[in-house]
Amino acid sequence: MYQCQICTHKIEPFISFGRMPIANGFLMPDQFSEEYFYNLKVGFCPECEMVQLLEFVDREKMFHEQYAFFSSTSSFMARHFGMLAEKVKCSFLAEVRDPFVVEIGSNDGILLENFARQNIRHLGVEPSANVAEAAREKGVKSICAFFDDDIARQIASENGRADAILAANVMCHIPYLHSVAAGIKILLKPGGMFIFEDPYLGDIVEKTAYDQIYDEHAFYFSLKSIHNLFSQYDLEVIHTESYNVHGGSMRFYISHKGIHTPSSSVMTQIDKECIIGLHQHKTYELFRKSVEKSRDQLKRLLLNLKNENRRVVGYAATSKSTTVTNYCGITPDILEYMSDTTPIKQGKYSPGTHIPVRTYEEFKANYPDYALLFGWNHAEEIMAKEKTFCDRNGKWIVYVPKVQIIG
Numbered sequence: 001m002y003q004c005q006i007c008t009h010k011i012e013p014f015i016s017f018g019r020m021p022i023a024n025g026f027l028m029p030d031q032f033s034e035e036y037f038y039n040l041k042v043g044f045c046p047e048c049e050m051v052q053l054l055e056f057v058d059r060e061k062m063f064h065e066q067y068a069f070f071s072s073t074s075s076f077m078a079r080h081f082g083m084l085a086e087k088v089k090c091s092f093l094a095e096v097r098d099p100f101v102v103e104i105g106s107n108d109g110i111l112l113e114n115f116a117r118q119n120i121r122h123l124g125v126e127p128s129a130n131v132a133e134a135a136r137e138k139g140v141k142s143i144c145a146f147f148d149d150d151i152a153r154q155i156a157s158e159n160g161r162a163d164a165i166l167a168a169n170v171m172c173h174i175p176y177l178h179s180v181a182a183g184i185k186i187l188l189k190p191g192g193m194f195i196f197e198d199p200y201l202g203d204i205v206e207k208t209a210y211d212q213i214y215d216e217h218a219f220y221f222s223l224k225s226i227h228n229l230f231s232q233y234d235l236e237v238i239h240t241e242s243y244n245v246h247g248g249s250m251r252f253y254i255s256h257k258g259i260h261t262p263s264s265s266v267m268t269q270i271d272k273e274c275i276i277g278l279h280q281h282k283t284y285e286l287f288r289k290s291v292e293k294s295r296d297q298l299k300r301l302l303l304n305l306k307n308e309n310r311r312v313v314g315y316a317a318t319s320k321s322t323t324v325t326n327y328c329g330i331t332p333d334i335l336e337y338m339s340d341t342t343p344i345k346q347g348k349y350s351p352g353t354h355i356p357v358r359t360y361e362e363f364k365a366n367y368p369d370y371a372l373l374f375g376w377n378h379a380e381e382i383m384a385k386e387k388t389f390c391d392r393n394g395k396w397i398v399y400v401p402k403v404q405i406i407g
């Protein structure tokens with residue numbers, strides 16, 4: 001029996017992807033024999049409506065001094081965070097004297113650099129030492145730590161409380177969310193705003209985006225599940241916004257209870273979630289069926305191309321690709337290599353399936369017949385820069401929201 005991380009109620013499991021390696025655990029051949037695996041399974045809590053992993057990987061195995069994901073590899077995301085920073089400055093800092101901004105999971109400083117440039121007091125909390133160092137090199141103040149209520153107390157006593165606390169694509173990474181919510185309650189000024197965004201459960205379900213499910217993503221948030229958690233800490237969701245990043249994300253604005261009147265977005269979103277059925281187990285059973293169908297279709301397509309001697313390579317060695325390659329059985333005899341712009345991944349092999357990761361230059365120098373778009377969440381940015389690939393008859397294979405060939 002599995003217990004909910006949030007409310008301890010019994011969880012209803014609904015999908016299992018089998019044995020999985022660490023999504024960002026790109027490795028060298030001498031490490032293959034000791035590669036770590038866990039069981040990737042997901043369940044729904046009927047009590048607090050939180051969708052969550054059933055087995056968790058130790059955080060030190062995922063976030064360390066060799067963390068492979070550098071946020072600034074996407075210029076599109078840099079623009080997205082630039083706009084978030086502007087919004088925070090105009091809406092929440094303009095009237096404050098000497099404001100203070102904290103970010104949880106600040107990575108290489110992609111968001112906080114927008115505050116650092118204007119000498120706005122800021123602090124990033126980032127446990128992966130290599131990316132935190134990259135942030136410091138850009139002039140972004142960062143401490144190397146996992147955010148929790150102890151760190152929140154320490155930051156508040158050393159700097160005072162925060163006017164804005166920001167977190168992007170990290171809340172869903174943290175299994176011990178009670179300690180995080182308690183930390184927010186302590187660190188946030190009475191009139192301050194906590195703003196966070198993560199891939200949204202409604203999009204995952206509607207688009208069959210099962211590759212959002214991997215070790216780092218402990219939770220898959222709906223507005224209801226977030227409301228249920230934060231209301232226990234006298235914190236309140238006062239506004240939500242949807243964004244077309246990372247395959248569909250939801251931004252939540254949270255303040256101390258009773259300070260702001262919630263906007264109409266909150267009720268509208270709660271109603272939408274009811275219509276999609278995010279509160280019902282049967283929705284997740286249907287999701288599982290769609291996932292299995294998608295897997296079978298992708299596998300069949302790739303095997304057909306192999307039989308026709310077509311060259312197929314993976315485009316972007318994303319963390320999401322680890323779920324797809326392992327779950328669908330995509331091995332090096334099917335996929336020649338994966339190209340990625342991140343130096344720390346290049347020359348290594350993909351987790352579990354051991355497909356070589358090569359440079360982007362290699363892709364450009366010798367275009368394949370087909371590129372399997374593992375970075376589908378960056379499709380707009382990628383397709384815009386790969387016009388030559390298409391002009392030379394190259395085709396894209398995508399699998400979200402459905403398996404298809406484009407081009």
Ligand code: SAH
Nearest residue numbers: 063071104105107125128146147168169170
């Ligand atoms: N905010 C960035 C990075 C997201 S990746 C962006 O949106 O692009 C998630 C980041 O959160 C990683 O850099 C990871 O090291 C960090 N992280 C993981 N657990 C954390 C925790 N408990 N507290 C703070 N940061 C954490």
Ligand code: TMP
Nearest residue numbers: 073074316317318319340341342375378
């Ligand atoms: P993400 O989906 O977790 O954001 O990971 C993005 C990965 O994709 C990262 O390793 C960098 C890589 N990438 C490319 O190789 N080319 C690109 O054009 C983009 C946008 C990303």
Ligand code: ZN
Nearest residue numbers: 004007045048
């Ligand atoms: Zn629960």
